[in-house]
Amino acid sequence: MPMPVQILPIVSLLLSTFFLMAGAGLMGILLPVRGSIEGWSSYQIGAFGTSYAIAFTLGCFVMPLIVRRAGHVRSFSSLAALLAISILLCAIVINPIAWIFFRAIAGFALAGTYMVVESWLNERVTNESRGTIFSVYMIVTMAAMMGGQYVMPLSRPELAIPFMLGAILFAMAVIPTALSQAPSPKPLTAVKIDLPLIFRNSPVAFIGVLLAGVLSGAWNNMAPVFGQKAGLSTTEIATLVVAAMAGGIVFQVPLGRISDRVDRRYVMSAAGLIGVAGATAGVYLADAGALMLFVVAFVLGGIIYPTYSLAVAHANDYAADEDFVKISSGLLILYGVGTMIGPLYAAYLMETFGPGGIFQSIGTAAALYAAYAFYRTYRRVALPAEDRPDFQTTPLARTQTPTSFALDPRADVTPGADEADTSEPVPAR
CATH class of the missing domain: 1.20.1250.20 (MFS general substrate transporter like domains)
Structure with a gap:
């Protein structure tokens, strides 16, 4: 099947992914730079990254439960709104302790949005298209993440404008999925x-x-x-x-x-x-x-x-x-x-x-x-x-959730199926 035919049904999902990754890339570089300009200690700025990682990892476990109750579209829209709120709060409340909390909110919400998009993509792949879609997904995530870094130089990080640009990117991620006619996928598999x-x-x-x-x-x-x-x-x-x-x-x-x-x-x-x-x-x-x-x-x-x-x-x-x-x-x-x-x-x-x-x-x-x-x-x-x-x-690991592995060409299971451990482990000699 020609690549355009395989990609066309998931263009809206890839667009949402692009905006999400661009916003995440901007937020990831903007907060440390602004914190350094404010004179905050390396410990305080390092805590931004640690709180993000903790919340992102927690989100991988909790989000399947939330999506089962609220559905994919409502969950995605709510989480994208939460992302926009989190970066705007950083512009309003200039305080390192508050930013640790706001960064954690962003980590949790990003985990959820990534999982929803990846589960949607999983529903649209076949064994023949899996490799192509996975490759395109990698390209989109990497290009968006790198592109998001260059949004910050468009405005001075000591001002509120780059925070607003980040919120705009997160809000734009809602539009393609909200207008998409793709049916909601199966519930997310618990991690x-x-x-x-x-x-x-x-x-x-x-x-x-x-x-x-x-x-x-x-x-x-x-x-x-x-x-x-x-x-x-x-x-x-x-x-x-x-x-x-x-x-x-x-x-x-x-x-x-x-x-x-x-x-x-x-x-x-x-x-x-x-x-x-x-x-x-x-x-x-x-x-x-x-x-x-x-x-x-x-x-x-x-x-x-x-x-x-x-x-x-x-x-x-x-x-x-x-x-x-x-x-x-x-x-x-x-x-x-x-x-x-x-x-x-x-x-x-x-x-x-x-x-x-x-x-x-x-x-x-x-x-x-x-x-x-x-x-x-x-x-x-x-x-x-x-x-x-x-x-x-593989994509940049910090942009992945466990749901993305069902997209990988090496995945020899049906997306969404329960992966039971039925094999004998190979002993470490």
Whole structure:
């Protein structure tokens, strides 16, 4: 079936996704920069990211219950309104404690809106169109998230205008879905997490995803603060964040393809060591100017985002087909726990050692990631390359919910079906 024929029925859903991601991207960079301008401590700004991660993870568990009672359209519209309210409240009440609460509201609401959109998309895919729709969904999420970063330079972050622009983006997300004639999908499947199963299946994926969350949480939430303290303009701060995302996009496929041919844990170790080298360079080049910082961000992004994908790929090497959604969803929740830790860890080092502490937080987490992956090569025999599924790129993990895994071409279950654990776990040797 031609791609336009596959995409046409979901254009409205993709438009809503674009506006949501753009608004989320703007809010994610705007709040840390404005907080830094206000002179708030790194701990207070780091708490924004931690409260967001906690609420987002909680939303993944609670939202299926809410959607069952209110329905998809009403739930989506209410949550989008809540997002607009949360960012407008940030413009009205300039207080770090209040912003921690407002950021949590946004995290909870974003989890719900993402899950509703993803469940709608799941209803429209077939086995033939799954790969195409998943790829388009990835492109839309990444493009919107990066585009949202550049909305902030359109206005001075010390004014209320960028907050209003964020509210407009969230409000615009309601229009395509409200006017869509697509029927409401089945109720959302409740999120289930089986930590012992995940650890038995792949200890290195368990620890690796947790550390990948620390890396991402530290960078995504504190990089704008570093940029502001380093004297970068708002456009340069946005470029710093986007450069890291671009690095993740560029390096994800090459690293993944290499991991298809050799033990993935060696690739994970190499990625971690590259992260250590990049972070070390960042410490010494923190005052070297915008261009050098963009290069450092590009290299760091090249490992910050693929570390999650590599760990998930290793877990899927050992997972039974029917366990793919359950294990991947559980790993995403673990990633969320890591993103709760990352901002506060980076904030502690930035308060202790100055703005360059963000690179120290990334370097230490990357070192642990590399060391544990290498240690595990002595504890478990690698599967032959021909017995492993091919690496698949994933969206930026912070834009995913467990519902998105039913869209993934590797999902060998019917969307919305209950994924019962019927397989024997592979022992960790």
